[in-house]
Amino acid sequence: MRREDLLAALRALPATDRVITALDVPSAEAALALTGRLGDRARFVKVGLELFSAGGPTVVQLLQGRGKRIFLDLKYADIPNTVAGAARVAAALGVSLVTMHASCGRAAIAAAAAALADAPENEMRLRPALLAVTVLTSLGPDDLAETAPGPDTIPARVSRLARLAWTAGCDGLVCSPTDLPAVRAELGGQPLVVTPGIRPPGADQADQKRIATPRAAFAAGADFLVVGRPITGAEDPAGAHAAIAAELEVRP
Ligand code: C5P
16 A cells, blocks of 8 residues: 555544554553543554553454554564564554654665555554654653764754655654654655644643643644543543544644
């Protein structure tokens, strides 16, 4: 499936499908209990390193059995042959979004993209989209000075890695609300952007530093939001999810 067709189909999803709930819990049982409280309308969920380490492909299949579509956020960082193999297996599981680090380089991104190009369709009748992570939002200038000394600033590194990932064939990027304007300025409206660090007005910031409200992130060009604690920690997770999705409906 061509990149343009995949991106158009994902962007056509209703707002309720564009708020992805991060199931950051340590067991399959906890994930299933949480999805019960989330209800049927919160259909898109993120399985990250914690839950996948606990539940593996089985938890993905259990969630799919409950009608969920899956953002498999394992942030692959390895040689081309290995990331391509991992992407192929993720696609066979029927997930909708997968992630890798752009810093793996052009050959690894291209190999993963090629592996997904021929992947079987998932329940949306689409192949999985490949998203690249540029600079982790937990890293600041001091970290960069240690890991990659030089004149690079974080915004410059984000822009460069975003361009590399896009030209190597990925479908989009995961980026913080504060990186979003730079990424859109660098690459325009085409790449799919999934944005974490979302906090509704008045919500607890917790450990996130670079945050935005759902409406602001969407207005800045996010296509999907990934939201954890503001939904999963709410007394009424289904209501919290619906309230955030409603914010997206008022896109200017
Ligand atoms: O609870 P909270 O809304 O902060 O959760 C945000 C989710 O987005 C978590 O699952 C976290 O792993 C993920 N994420 C992030 N920053 C990134 C990439 C992913 O916060 N750069």
